[in-house]
Each structure stands twice: as structure tokens, then as C-alpha cells.
Amino acid sequence: MLKKRIIPCLDIKNGRTVKGVNFVSLTDAGDPVELAKAYVQQGADELVFLDITATIENRSTLIHLVEKIANEINIPFTVGGGINSVEDVFSLTQAGADKVSINSSAIKRPELISDIASRFGSQCVVVAVDTKKENTDWKVYTHGGRTPTKISTLDWVKKAEQLGAGEILLTSMNHDGTKSGFSLDITYEVAKTMNIPVIASGGAGTKEHFSDVFLTTKASAALAASVFHFNEIPIPELKRFLKTKNIPIR
Amino acid sequence: MIAIIKYNAGNIKSVQNALSRLGAESVVTDDHNTILNADKVIFPGVGEAGSAMVYLQERGMDILIKSITRPFLGICLGQQLMCSHSEEGNTNCLNIFDVKVRKFPPTDIVPHMGWNTIYDLKGEIFKNCVDHEDVYFLHSYYADLCMNTSATCTYILPFSAALQKDNFFATQFHPEKSADIGDQILKSFIEL
Numbered sequence: 001m002l003k004k005r006i007i008p009c010l011d012i013k014n015g016r017t018v019k020g021v022n023f024v025s026l027t028d029a030g031d032p033v034e035l036a037k038a039y040v041q042q043g044a045d046e047l048v049f050l051d052i053t054a055t056i057e058n059r060s061t062l063i064h065l066v067e068k069i070a071n072e073i074n075i076p077f078t079v080g081g082g083i084n085s086v087e088d089v090f091s092l093t094q095a096g097a098d099k100v101s102i103n104s105s106a107i108k109r110p111e112l113i114s115d116i117a118s119r120f121g122s123q124c125v126v127v128a129v130d131t132k133k134e135n136t137d138w139k140v141y142t143h144g145g146r147t148p149t150k151i152s153t154l155d156w157v158k159k160a161e162q163l164g165a166g167e168i169l170l171t172s173m174n175h176d177g178t179k180s181g182f183s184l185d186i187t188y189e190v191a192k193t194m195n196i197p198v199i200a201s202g203g204a205g206t207k208e209h210f211s212d213v214f215l216t217t218k219a220s221a222a223l224a225a226s227v228f229h230f231n232e233i234p235i236p237e238l239k240r241f242l243k244t245k246n247i248p249i250r
Numbered sequence: 251m252i253a254i255i256k257y258n259a260g261n262i263k264s265v266q267n268a269l270s271r272l273g274a275e276s277v278v279t280d281d282h283n284t285i286l287n288a289d290k291v292i293f294p295g296v297g298e299a300g301s302a303m304v305y306l307q308e309r310g311m312d313i314l315i316k317s318i319t320r321p322f323l324g325i326c327l328g329q330q331l332m333c334s335h336s337e338e339g340n341t342n343c344l345n346i347f348d349v350k351v352r353k354f355p356p357t358d359i360v361p362h363m364g365w366n367t368i369y370d371l372k373g374e375i376f377k378n379c380v381d382h383e384d385v386y387f388l389h390s391y392y393a394d395l396c397m398n399t400s401a402t403c404t405y406i407l408p409f410s411a412a413l414q415k416d417n418f419f420a421t422q423f424h425p426e427k428s429a430d431i432g433d434q435i436l437k438s439f440i441e442l
Contacts, residue, residue, distance in 0.1 A: 002405055003365040003384060040429065045365055071267050076386060076427045096263050098427065121296055123361055123388050166361070195356065197363050220364065250365045250384040 003250045004214050004242070005045035005221035006235060007199060008228040010035060012051045012081070015061040017229075033068050039228070040073050042235040045250055047073070048101065048169075048223060051081030052144070059088075063095045070096020078126050089116050093124065101169060103128040104142040107149065107156070110163055117164030126199075127165040129157060131186055132173040138186045145173045157190050168194060169223065171201040179205025182213040182222065191218035199223050207233055207241040214247045252276040252440070253288035255315075258305045259297030259327055268426035272433060274440045282314050290320055290442065294426075295327035299351070299391070300339025302331060312344055321442040322418050323375070326389060329413060329420035333393050347413045347420070349396040354406050361390045362405040368423070372400040373414045374442060375421075378434045385411075385421075385428040385435075392422065 011018045016030045036047055049069070051062050059082075066079055079092050080101030089100050106112050106127055116125045130141045131153040138153040157168050170190050172183030182200045191198040197220035200213045204224035213219050227233045242249045254265055256278045269276045269292075276292075277284065285291055293315065295302065306312045315322070324332045331343050336351035343351070354360045365384040392409035395402065401412035403422070413420045419439065425432035 001367060002362065005364050070264060071271070074268060074271070074427065074429050074432060076388075076424075094263065096267060098264070121298075123296065123363065167363070195359055196361075197359055220359065 001248045003248045007046045007223040008039050009048040009225045013053045015065050047077040049079050066095035101126040101128045113163035122164045122166040126167045127160040128169040130171050167197045169199045175203030181209040184216050188217040211245045252290045253285045254278045255293045256280040259295035265294045265426045291322045293324040293328035299336040300341045303341050324420035329422050346418050347398045349393050351391050351393050363388050368401045368403050368411045370402045375438045383431045385423040387423045
């Protein structure tokens with residue numbers, strides 16, 4: 001049976017992980033490679049690295065880091081942040097990234113999705129969507145959630161799929177950082193609509209939040225950052241818990 | 251020395267990284283002599299069947315691959331290209347395995363992406379594996395079950411997760427992305 005995926009997300013700035021990390025086993029918690037290896041050991045199903053500086057000057061640092069990660073880890077990983085062109089994707093996949101995640105640049109220029117899909121395959125393109133509920137409508141935000149758009153979230157994810165997106169990484173800004181649980185309503189709606197995998201993101205605070213999102217929506221994966229970094233929810237414990245809920249887990 | 255066949259498909263770097271983690275020397279090459287003289291050959295790939303076959307045929311690599319007598323491992327698109335025919339681009343393939351490659355019916359999410367269970371394992375590359383371990387898949391096309399099936403997986407329907415005939419091995423999943431179990435499978439291949 002196909003398993004639901006648990007995906008830790010690492011924020012990268014100048015080649016180092018940011019947000020505090022509290023792993024006793026790590027000698028250098030700021031080293032993304034060390035942290036990535038620890039997550040693989042714990043049973044993470046995939047990893048996402050998000051370059052939050054994403055400036056041109058830092059590109060070579062990121063490429064070098066991706067090469068090191070690809071050398072060291074034996075599970076799939078996605079790299080995102082500041083990807084604007086097919087050339088960016090080329091250099092990241094050459095360095096060893098399995099997938100890339102695009103967000104603002106895809107909204108600005110939707111054909112970037114089809115350009116990447118036709119060159120590298122749909123499986124390579126993760127379209128990240130930051131969404132926020134305004135009155136009753138879920139709208140798309142860009143630039144790390146700072147810039148509102150008038151685009152409806154459901155319209156955008158459908159368009160992204162048509163253009164060749166291989167996966168949708170859906171982050172609810174209403175829930176991100178709140179530890180009050182994934183946004184079940186929009187995740188349900190998006191996952192129901194799509195024929196490609198949907199990764200739920202934003203709001204994980206307890207093990208029950210993960211079982212809720214898998215039991216009430218068709219999400220294929222759940223992504224979180226701080227609950228894993230601070231070891232508030234150790235991945236092996238989370239996976240054991242989800243198995244007791246009869247959720248298919250590796 | 252293991253030759254990794256270079257052609258117009260991706261995912262070659264991660265195979266080379268996996269081999270180097272396991273201490274095996276490899277070279278990415280499309281040189282016929284290097285490939286023929288290698289101890290083992292790996293035929294990886296993420297890509298599209300039709301354009302990959304055209305590329306191989308234009309360079310005489312279709313005939314070369316079939317003539318190899320050393321241990322040979324196709325991965326993902328590599329496995330599909332070793333079958334008789336693929337629905338992807340209605341492509342005649344290498345016909346090492348007499349089995350057709352079809353697109354998954356759209357009754358569930360396609361591609362089949364993520365960790366899934368393999369069972370009914372046969373053959374030397376699975377000698378250190380037990381049934382019902384999870385490995386990483388990423389594909390929209392699958393090979394039917396057949397007499398060469400050496401591992402089975404079920405997604406929408408049962409299909410060949412691995413194939414073997416004589417020196418020709420193939421996996422639909424990605425051993426290079428399948429954590430410890432994937433390393434075990436690659437190690438068993440390296441030690442053949």
C-alpha cells in the first residue's frame with residue numbers, strides 16, 4: 001500500500017539552517033547536512049530545503065550545499081526558494097536535487113511550470129501555494145506570504161496541475177506557526193480536486209494534527225518544521241502513533 | 251568499475267552518489283567500449299520513453315545494451331525501456347523482457363509517488379531483503395506481471411516492481427532513493 005509521507009522542512013540562510021534546532025545528537029545543529037542525515041535516520045520519507053535568502057550572491061552557496069546533501073542522503077529531496085528559470089532548475093538538479101519547489105515566480109509567469117515540466121518531467125515540479133482565508137474565500141499570497149493576490153486558491157491549483165505541476169505544497173497562512181493544526185477545510189477541498197499529490201503544510205503542533213489531516217483529507221503527505229527541529233514530536237514516535245490510527249505509514 | 255549509461259534522461263547523478271557512498275567506483279559514459287568492458291552496467295533514468303529510445307537507437311546503444319553479458323541493472327525508465335513496448339509515445343523498446351508497459355488507469359492519483367511495499371521477491375539483488383519492505387517509487391507507467399517479475403508491488407493494480415532475466419536486472423523503484431533497503435539492493439548488485 002502506498003504510504004503517507006512525513007516531510008521535515010529545513011529553512012536555509014547562507015548555507016546554514018535557521019530557526020533554532022534542538023537535537024541533542026547533533027554536534028553542529030546549524031549544518032543542514034547533519035540535520036538532514038539525522039532526519040533520514042529517524043525515518044523521514046522526504047526532505048524539503050527552502051532557501052529563504054535566495055539572492056543571486058547566495059546561489060553558489062546553495063548549489064554547493066545541494067551537492068553535499070545529495071552526496072550524503074539516500075531519500076528524495078526538494079529544493080525551493082528564488083527559483084525563476086529553467087536554468088535555475090538545471091543547476092539544482094545537476095547538483096542532485098530530485099525536485100524543485102516554485103511559488104511566486106510561477107504566479108508571475110505560470111508558463112514556468114510547463115517549461116520545467118517539459119524539460120525535467122512533471123515529477124520534478126512542486127508548486128508551493130501559500131493561501132489565506134479572507135472572509136469565506138481562500139486566496140493565494142506570494143513573496144513568502146507578504147503579498148496578497150486576487151487569485152482564488154482552487155483556481156490556481158487546478159491551473160498549476162494543467163500546466164504540468166507534479167505536486168502541490170499547500171501552506172495555510174492562517175495556521176502556519178500557530179501549532180493549532182493543519183487547515184483541514186482548504187486541504188480537503190484542494191486534495192479532492194487534484195489528481196496529483198497534495199502536501200499539507202502549516203500548523204502542525206501535535207501528533208493528532210497529523211492523523212486529522214490524513215483521516216479527513218486526501219493529502220498524500222504532511223510537512224512541518226519546528227515540531228521536528230525542536231524534537232517536540234520525534235518522527236519515530238509520530239509514525240508509531242499514525243500506525244495505531246491505521247494510517248499507512250512506512 | 252561500474253558504467254552508468256549516459257543518455258538523454260535525468261537522475262544519473264543520484265545513482266553515482268549512491269554508488270560512491272557504497273564504495274563502488276563508477277563512470278558516467280556513452281562510450282561503447284567503456285560500457286562493454288565495465289564489470290557492471292547501470293541504466294538509470296527519469297524521462298520519456300519515446301525520446302529516450304530514439305536517442306539510444308541513433309547511437310547504436312540499443313544493440314549495444316542487448317549484447318551486454320555482465321550484470322546489468324535498469325532503474326525506473328531504464329526498466330521500462332528494457333520491456334517490449336511502452337504506451338508512452340507508443341514506443342517499441344529493447345525487448346529484453348517480453349512484457350508491455352502501460353499507463354496507470356486514472357482511478358487514483360497518477361504518478362504513483364512515494365513509498366510502497368514490495369513482495370514476492372526473487373533473485374540475487376534481493377538476497378538481503380525480506381518481503382514487505384517499502385521502497386521509493388515515482389512513475390506513471392508500469393510493466394505488467396510476467397514470468398520475469400522478480401518483485402511485485404500493488405498500486406491501483408499489481409505490477410512488476412522488479413524484473414530479472416539472466417544477467418539483466420531491473421527495478422521500477424529507485425533503490426538510490428530508498429534509504430537503507432535501497433542501499434542493500436544496490437550493494438547486492440555491486441557484489442554480483
